[in-house]
Amino acid sequence: MELLRDNNWVLTIGTFLPIVGVLIMLFIPKADEVAHKAVALATAVATLAVGVWTLVLFDYGQAEKLQFVTDVEWISIIKSSYLIGLDGISLPMYFLSMVVTVLVMIYSWDHIPNPGNPKAFLILMLILQTGMAGTFIAQDLVLFFVFFEVVLLPMYFMIGVWGGEQRQYASLKFFLYTMFGSALMLVAFLALFFKTGAESFAIPYLVENGASIARNTQIWIFAGMFIGFAVKVPMFPFHTWLPDAHTQAPTQGSVILAAILLKLGTYGFIRIAIPVLPEAAKEWAPWIGLLAVIGIIYGALGCLAQTDMKRLIAFSSVAHMGFVMLGISTLTPFGFNAALFGMVAHGLITGMLFFVAGSVKERYHTLEIKRLSGMLKQVPRLGWIMGFCAMASLGLPGLAGFWGEFPAILSAYSPAEGLPEETFRTFMVIAAIGTVFAAGYLLWLYQRTAFGEPSAEFTGHGDGHGHGHGHGDGHDDIHDVTKFEWIAWTPLLISIVVFGVYPQLMFDVLDPAVKATLAVFGG
Amino acid sequence: MLSSLLSMVADGDWVSPTIDYHALAPEIVLAAGIVVVLLVDLFTSESNKWLVAPIASFSFLGAFIPVVTLALSDNTMRELFDGRYVVDEFSLVIKGLFILAGYVVVLISTDYLREGDYYQGEYWFLVLTSILGMVMMASSRDLVSIFVALEFLSIPAYMLAAWRKRDLKSNEAGVKYYLLGVFASAIMLYGMSLLYGIANSTLLTDIGETLSGEMTSIRALAVLFVIIGFAFKVSAVPFHTWAPDTYEGAPTPVTAFLSVASKAAGFVALVTVLYVAFPYASDVWQPVMWILSALTMTVGNVLALRQSNIVRMLAYSSISQGGFILMPLAVAGEGAVGQSALRAVVVYLMLYAATNLGVFAIVIAVARKTRSGAISSYGGLFSYAPGLAALMTIFMASLAGIPPLGGWFGKFAAFQAVLSAETNWGYAIAVIGAVNSVVAFGYYGNVLREIWMRPAPDGDTAPVVIQPAIAVALGITALATLVLGTLPGIVSHFGDLASLSRAFGG
Amino acid sequence: MLSASTEAAEAVFTSGWFLDHVWIVPIIPAVAFALIIFFGKRLPMKGSELGIISMLATLAMSAAAAYQWIDRVEAVDKEVFVPPVIKAWTWWSSDGFSFGIGQHIDGLALIVLCVVAFISTLVQIYSVEYLHGDRRYTHFFASLTLFSAGMMNMVIAENMLQLILGWEIMGLCSFMLIGHWWEDGANSRAALKAFFTTRTGDIGLLVGTSVLFFAANEWTQKTLGISSFTIRGLSAWALSGEPSSTAITVGAVALFIACIGKSGQFPLHTWLPDAMAGPTPVSSLLHSSTMVVAGVFLVARLYPVFFEGMNILGTNVNFIVVIGGITIVIAAALAFVQNDIKKVLAYSTVSQLGYMMMGLGAGAWLPAVFHIFTHAFFKACLFLGAGSISHSASHHSFDMKKDMGGLRKYMPITFMTWIVSTLALCGVFPFSGFFSKDEIIDNVGHNGYNLFMIVGLVGAFLTAAYMTRATYLTFFGTSRGASAGEHHDDAHGSHDSHATHDAHAHDTHGHDDHASHGESQGPRESGKLITVPLIILAVLAIGSGFLNATPFGEKWEKLKVWVEPRAEVVDATSVALVAHGGPGEVRALPAAEESEDGHHSSPCGSETPKDGVCVAPQLNHAKFKWSKAAMSLIIVFAGILISWFLSMQLYERKNKALVGLTQRNKLLGAGYNLLANKYYLDALYENVIVKAIAYPISRGAYWINQKVLDGAVNGAGIVARVSAGWVYRNIDQRVVDGAVNSSGAAAQGAGSALRPVQSGKVNQYGALLFGAAAIGALVLVIINT
């Protein structure tokens, strides 16, 4: 595989710049909160600038090749090196992670959750950013593993310290789940390393030599990786950490979790598990597909059973990631494109939904669907934004969500050679039914919370009308979208529309890279 | 009988050995330090006893210099007393580790001692002596020298454990440690005597050659007993029982010393014996190691989950960490694996030493304020001592093996070594290890939870005062943890120690 | 490059700028939508002007395009295949599959496009007054405009994906507009139901599209060099004799399920009457004339697929025709028992859609499309009329029995337009309905679907009857309730009143609005902005029929020339027309050579076309016979008369009685018995006649409708929620989650189990130590001896 090394500094800078910010913040006294916010935001913006520059430098003509490749000796003794690179698959997620971090920083400006202490909060967020970005550019299994794990602790503390009532349980659960997965994943990586002749951990190398491994061995190694990644995705039945984590996490945490962290798992499948172990992938694909559709239906049912808005959104992630995994399980470039698009779309949309949920919580101090109603009347803009996100999330054509969902369903009709067609077509129909469920629970949520008259307990005084301008009288918390919220949300909203209207923007980048990745199938 | 002995001595043409003083320099420096400490302690008044501590630390630093020079000298293989005492890369790396560990121990002990009214001079004397024993252990290649070195490092440790002489717990710790220790070394000695009988030599290499023959029950017995002696030192389950009680009872700096230095010494001895004396008896000791490792990780973990006292929890944690260090040895017999297994052990020891010393430094610093060993006493640490909290987080995460903090690479190397054997036993132990590494976070995470997510117990949020010595110790250990974690390449090459794993064609 | 291509087109087929740029049409309202959302509130008319302007623009453009199309088709011989004007840009491509976006303009597209643009324009004008002072006036216009954009996009869609895009956008707008007055739970529930039901149908759309895509793509790529998402690709493939019957049948059925949902066909029609919760202009635009015909349009658009898939003309019964037939009857029967005038119209819409479906199912393509065209005008007119009544006469009530009656005196214009449209709907010569509906019935019979011809006739009878009843209750007899100026509070469950009261309460405009039709005032004619659209529509309700007036012979059958695609075998390139990727070209095929080999007995549909492809099946048309027409006319008049008689008996008499009572009250003061008796008489009439004849059937149908079908829809929801709850509580929280937590507990348990070993007693430690050693020794000794 040819590697392009021109101005490869951008990746390293873009990945480790946040750490510089952390170092600076360490020397600022805890009390000076504004300074912390400023530094953190500045760092994030600077990182994003580097990201933009990366977009500019990226050679879209050869998106299938690794670009900006750096290959420096790291741990020579175990034949692992600091090998990073970017191709069409990594680019969107890499950039998205930067964008989301910036937006979250902006949102944090006036939304530092209890118990305050922006210093620690923002430092953790910056470390998180490094971990996320690094995972998407790492081209060496050990390096990938390290970055993959780096995100754990910050998220653990974000949930555990700044989270809701159940935060300690949720955070520990999140941590143990993920760690369990990655422990087995590590074992699988090492087994892979030795089975390929203990030559190198470099993914390109492994892709070349992985196929030569005996089939049964492949299946076992894949199993290890599968658990590692499936926990992160999360796929049924490894999903139970997600609702707790999402529900308890602070808004920023939920957003990052939904927008980026979940994608680490699917990305792992696309980047490592499947291309390196094609035989095993073929063997596993039907099962992955099965779990995926179970996840779709199951997540939807879970949503319908929820009484808490945030928890509902969390379960919807299970369903949506089910679509992504369905696309992956077809092992076709078409399906992979769908999956990757779905990843980004889900990141934008669900991230946005969590922002909204956070703001609702902040205003109403509750997310119980029963108690909320008439948001459209009390906080019209927030209500409309929520409606927009709901529509995007249920896969309305013209908005980003559709392009993750529909192609995934489409791809299930004709999976790769050697996969059972009938099975996958059944999956296709089930998944299509899943879209209706999605409409069901999202609209149900929307109708309950946004429509109707604001309930008396929030309108300050008894009568259901609240006289038009529901906010103000009696309930000062309940105000419409604030300045910082606008700044933080507009980019997401815009990109949801843009990608929905012109999906080619992303497919252009993805397609060649995906094709190259799936070349191992002789496709 | 005596006559025969004399005759043997008489007609054997006895020539005094030529001694490479450069090779012995570290030991000599330490010995000199010991003497100086004794004298100064003897001739200074109570008010000036604090002088002793710097002297001790300087003698450690002094002893470190020849280690470096030896490492840099082109002659990397120095054999003294026809191969009974060897100074090679392996021993140098280990000596360096011991000496630095000793230095850090001094740092974290200084204020602890000054504040409790203990005899200071003897304390330093004993620490130095014990370290000297370890340094000797690193070079010993003969049953006798190994035995002597072992006792040399153990006996002072016994006394250190019982240091707080008016404290019942401390006494208990000392007695338990002593009795079991002596018992274990007695059993080991019995095994050694058998080995001598079999090989008609106390030189490890000779024994190794003898054991290359077919294995008899008596030989297996001898091997087993010797291994048990060291298994006790590394507190491998089921020979661990002393560890929790002793760690809890002993003065905290001593606990740090025991859990790092003396454990490491045990591993060094074990590795030396396995690699030099028993390379051909791997059929015997591999299963033993496998079982020990599996038991040690698992039992250590599950028991640690139940602890409410931090030191005791750390005791069990260090037990299970020992299990991880033993893991590679479970497959070290498989030809080339020995090489990577040895590397894994050495690297793990280094990272573990750095991290664990750091943890104890924090425990001492915090206990100084809270006057309590309960884990719950760490509540709210993050709110009133964020610095310590952050460091503790780093150390705990490192122990739990979370990248990019030191510990992960140790575990990684261990897994790598185990899997490189590509045997089913290897895969099995690897999976057990993987699961255990997750369980382990249960109790490390528990501490972190107290620190970050719980309020201070009685709302006492006065800041913690950190003395300079502790600060330095923390600095060293934290730096090591972080740097070694992000750039393991620095230490990992210490691991390839051809000289020792010669027998495995390593 | 475009201009060049245009010239190329002129070489053979005339084209024109408007024809080449129809793709701009949907963009105009889309942009207008954005503008209204962002700036609407600041504008003098709160955004409504933007909507109206954009609508006028689209109307103008589509009219011009239609004109140029007519030139195009009339330039050539009647049988010559006229290539649609196609453009395509690559919208997105993945793994070599390229999906385009662009335009596929032919007669069908243009006629529907014009209808949509026209009706939208009128409805928006109408709404300016009707929603005057509404709280979400601006949002309302935004949604209306977005809806038009979506519908137009669907109509001109070049491929299935583009069509789905428009399709779903319409669904969304329908949701927003039905729920426009969401303060009332009923409205938002209706909105939810509508969206959810259509969405359920859309499973079929997704699945069907996927199936057809993969089934056809290889062939289309090979033969035409285009993806099989394209309308023409699919059509050609369907008629090529290639497709395996299963694939195309599955695809067609799946797609048709979507049409059932969207066009409110039995059994998914239940959402449509509820959708009347929306403001009347919405009902008139979305839920009568345009959106609900989307399903019909889809069938007409992909007719070859359904033609082959359902084997139309092959047998004398098929899925589509059956569904259509059932829908006609049950919907018409339901229309009898409604007291809400809008619900009557809603069910009538459902049943008219049934006609269109039945027509398509029976191979009467052109009549069905024609009926879309005519129906749009008179049904829109009827709805707007109803709206006008509630707006100005019955004080926002739609209850015919409570609040209407005798209105013809007060609102002559509304009355006249209503009558015209009613006659059109009933299919009375020479109103438009006659030409289209009679055409359908005629052709259905002609194509051998005799049973369904009878169903059509029954439908015609019922239609006439219930429309007469509605008309009578509304405009004849004496005024009741609000229309009689009665002062009653607005507690009755009428949605408009509720909403406008919000408007009163919250809007500055509320007050003059209030003054304009206070409770105190009696009924009166509505303002210009309402009546003018009514008149225009009424005129079209009469005139539009003559566009294809078969009775008057060939030269009157304009639509047949303009709209119906010509079934002719043409070479592949002339169908492919546009290669994907980059701006498409408008290329026309050389008509000359086509007409040379002109075997005008086209094999399309009947056999596999040789050396070429077809995009339209060969259909045949029934010859118009006055005899048949007379029969259906008689049936219609019978319906009208019977219904009129019944209504007289019921309502007229009762009212007299009541009047008499009041007189006697005034005069004498006592006379209750007589009153009572008369009253019993009326009751008797009610019971005997109506309950005996009309009610059992229609009640029964209604019961089935509400309880069974509707219940099924709601029940599905309930079941889902319940099962979801169960799964969540038991499986998720107990099993899956429990497994994890219990493993943690297990570890802890093991810990406490092992603690006794750590007894603290030295001797026991020693014992353990040596015991382990001994065991090990024993094992080793045994092994090594």
Place this chain on the structure above:
Amino acid sequence: MLVNQFLMLGAVLFCIGVYGVIARRNAVLVLMSIELILNSVNINLLAFALRNGSADGHTFALYVIAVAAAEVGVGLAMVLLVYRNRKSIALDDLAEMKG
């Protein structure tokens, strides 16, 4: 020569010592039992030395004796310490820390 008998003696002594360590509750007696084990070791060493006719065994034995002496010294000191603090040298009392 009677090597095997010496070895048997050593083994027996070893076992007695182990028994003492496990069974005795008195610290001093446990100490003495350990001394027994060490001496069994010495007997072994000497016996082997005699059989092999090499001096290593003797030297080893001498070292063992010396070290044992040191050990006993420390051990007795500890026992004394314990006795001073709790007026008893019963090992069962030394069970404050457990679990």
